[in-house]
Amino acid sequence: MRGVIPTALLAFITYIIFSGSSSPYDMFTGAVVAIGVGLLMGRYVVQNDAKAMNPVRWLWGVIYFLWYMLVAETKSHIDVIIRIITGNYNPGIVKVPIGVETSYAKTLVANSITNTPGTVVVDMDDKYFYVNWIDVTTLDPETAKGEISADFERFAKRILE
Incomplete structure (x- = not known):
């Protein structure tokens, strides 16, 4: 039963946000869908229940979402x-060192880079992202990391590691 509750909770919150409704019908439907998703996917999605249910991590996730969307x-x-x-x-394409360890954190950083206009992660290995950048100001990997991914990694570490 590992991961059922965190997965169901996230699915429920996502369902209610995207439906844009808190009517009893939508709350019930959201709960049914969330429980189904949690039961089917929880053990695959969550690696550690204690970390996934930590409210501080959820708070950092909300702060990251707001910062990402607004700033x-x-x-x-x-x-x-x-x-x-x-x-x-x-x-041009620049080599950016990866400063996070878990696959979830790497995915969050890579998606954040790609979803931000002007940058796209075109490849990655264990140590580097290869980023197509609209305005290459440096070829130094550490300097490029500071300009492209450092903020995303700071949040990813607080949320997922």
């Missing part, structure tokens, strides 16, 4: 818009 996305969109208007860009 990181906004800054990146503005940067890309300016580059489109001015034609000032220098695209």
Whole structure:
């Protein structure tokens, strides 16, 4: 039964947020769907129940979501818009060291990089992300990490490690 409760809880919250409704019908349907998802997927999704149910990690997840949507996305969109208007860009692929350990944390960082305008993770191995960057300002891996993934990794460590 490992992972059933955290998976069901996350599925329920996601269902209610995306349905946009808290009517009794939607709450009941969301609970049924969440319990089904938890029972079917919990043991595959959650590696450690104690970590998954830690409220501090959930709080950091909410803070990360808000920061990502309000700050990181906004800054990146503005940067890309300016580059489109001015034609000032220098695209290329850079090697960025990975500073997180777990596969979930690596996935969160890679998805955050890819979903942010101006950067796309095109490949990765155990030690590096290879990122297609709209404006390569450095080829030094550590400096590129500071500009591309350091903030994402800071949050990923608090949430998933």
